[in-house]
Amino acid sequence: MAKEKRVLLKDVADSVGVSTTLVSIVLNGKAKQYRIADEMVEKVIKTAMEMNYSPNLIARNLRGGKTQLIGLIVTDISNPFYSAIARIVENRANELGYTVVFSSSDEDLDNTKRLIDVLLSKGVDGLIVVPCDGSENLIKSIHDNNTPLVLIDRNFPGTDISFSCLNNYRATELTTRHLIEQGYENIALVGYKTGMNHILDRIRGYEETMQAAGLSKYIQVKKVNLLNTKVEMSNVLDVLVNKKKVEAVVFLTNMLAVTGLYCLKDMQVRIPEDIAFVGFNRNDVFNLFPSTITHIRQPLELIATQAVNILVDKINHGELEIKSMSFSEPQLIFGASTPKKKDI
Numbered sequence: 001m002a003k004e005k006r007v008l009l010k011d012v013a014d015s016v017g018v019s020t021t022l023v024s025i026v027l028n029g030k031a032k033q034y035r036i037a038d039e040m041v042e043k044v045i046k047t048a049m050e051m052n053y054s055p056n057l058i059a060r061n062l063r064g065g066k067t068q069l070i071g072l073i074v075t076d077i078s079n080p081f082y083s084a085i086a087r088i089v090e091n092r093a094n095e096l097g098y099t100v101v102f103s104s105s106d107e108d109l110d111n112t113k114r115l116i117d118v119l120l121s122k123g124v125d126g127l128i129v130v131p132c133d134g135s136e137n138l139i140k141s142i143h144d145n146n147t148p149l150v151l152i153d154r155n156f157p158g159t160d161i162s163f164s165c166l167n168n169y170r171a172t173e174l175t176t177r178h179l180i181e182q183g184y185e186n187i188a189l190v191g192y193k194t195g196m197n198h199i200l201d202r203i204r205g206y207e208e209t210m211q212a213a214g215l216s217k218y219i220q221v222k223k224v225n226l227l228n229t230k231v232e233m234s235n236v237l238d239v240l241v242n243k244k245k246v247e248a249v250v251f252l253t254n255m256l257a258v259t260g261l262y263c264l265k266d267m268q269v270r271i272p273e274d275i276a277f278v279g280f281n282r283n284d285v286f287n288l289f290p291s292t293i294t295h296i297r298q299p300l301e302l303i304a305t306q307a308v309n310i311l312v313d314k315i316n317h318g319e320l321e322i323k324s325m326s327f328s329e330p331q332l333i334f335g336a337s338t339p340k341k342k343d344i
Contacts, residue, residue: 007053009121016047021121023048028067028123033146070098070311071119071127073112077104081254081281081300082130085152088304089128096312098125107132107226116142126311128152133194148314150324152307154198162314164307164326168198171296171330172205175250175278178294178332180213183341184248184276188220188240190233190260191252202252220244224256234263241269248276248338257295258285265289277337292335299328 009027013020018040025034026044070093074082082104090100101119105112112132119127126148131139136156143149143161155163172189179187189206191199203221210219222240224232237260240246251257257279264271271277271291279286279295286293306326313324 007051009053012044012048012051012053015051016044018044021117024121024123027053030123035145066125066315067123068098069122069124070100070308071103071116071122071124072100073103073105073115073119073127073129075105075107075130075132077102079255080283084300085304088301089152089308092305092308093312096308098308098312105130105132109134109138113138120147125315126150128307128311130154131156131196133196148311150307150311150314152303154196155325157197160323162310162324164303164310165198165328166298166303167327167329168201169205171280171298172202172250172252173209174330174332175296176206176209177213178334179248179250179276179278179338180209180215182276182338184338185215186218186245186247187215188222188244188246188249189252190222190224190236190240190249190256192226192229192256193223194226199252206250220246229256229259230263233259234266237263237267237269241267241275246275247341248278250278252280254279254281254283256280257293258283261285261289261293272337272339276339276341282333291337294335294338295333297331297333299331302328 009020009023013023016023022036023044025031026036026041027048031041072086072089074086077083077086086102093100101122101124103115103119105115109132112135116127116138127142128150129139130153131151136159139149139151139156139161140159143159149161151161151163151165153165155161155165176187187210189203191203207219207221210216220240222236224236240249249260251260264275269275271289277293279293281298282295310324310326
């Protein structure tokens with residue numbers, strides 16, 4: 001006797017004439033949240049039951065309306081910074097009775113949209129997202145559909161979407177002021193090409209601190225492409241070191257700092273004898289260099305834990321009239337890479 005074919009979500013969707021995402025939303029008890037008409041809800045449920053599509057799942061979800069799943073989208077789970085965030089999110093979510101589903105967007109808008117669709121189709125109760133460049137309208141549309149949503153690491157200031165992130169302006173303000181106090185004037189900044197607010201705030205913190213110190217003529221912001229970081233970083237550092245004769249350089253992300261260290265090593269530029277160096281977040285790669293590296297420390301435990309707390313509160317109590325904003329303060333960790341200029 002031939003084995004009976006298992007009915008898939010797509011089979012139900014095709015029978016009703018709607019998307020698999022809509023069917024999943026209905027069967028996960030979230031129709032009201034997405035403002036799906038009662039007639040459509042009734043049609044989807046009736047069709048699913050007639051086709052004998054996972055009747056136990058249907059009954060459970062229609063009773064409870066929750067899957068106890070949280071979707072987390074970061075840019076790259078292999079990046080130590082985001083893998084650390086993912087671990088903390090997972091631990092806190094587990095404490096609150098939730099399981100986390102991880103995804104990486106690779107800083108790509110289409111990929112971000114696809115991942116959000118997939119996670120919603122799985123019936124996640126809410127999303128924690130590191131938004132990519134150009135994703136503001138997408139994120140706003142998800143938020144406007146009353147999906148419990150929290151941004152992490154980055155935010156969109158002109159919206160009412162809740163977030164948990166670093167005080168990015170303060171981070172580079174601290175860093176630049178430290179370098180100036182150490183006697184450096186010709187200080188450069190290296191970031192990457194993006195319109196995202198976290199990088200723009202870091203640039204602004206550097207520029208305004210330089211201006212306040214009367215060092216406007218030395219302001220230099222260089223940006224590299226994320227898709228060609230190593231080559232562009234080498235070119236940027238060659239200009240800064242050999243043509244601009246910069247005394248110190250600040251890198252705006254963890255991976256930029258690591259790439260910068262390797263490029264300077266290849267160029268046989270010594271830290272701090274030839275140039276002072278400041279990174280963003282500590283990385284194990286720092287241990288391979290003779291000088292301890294001055295860097296900005298982000299309180300990842302606080303940032304990630306707050307994101308989960310805010311999201312679960314939204315899941316349990318609905319969207320508040322006022323968005324939840326959590327800015328965590330940075331800490332500058334001093335190393336041998338930024339000595340007093342006279343001591344070099």
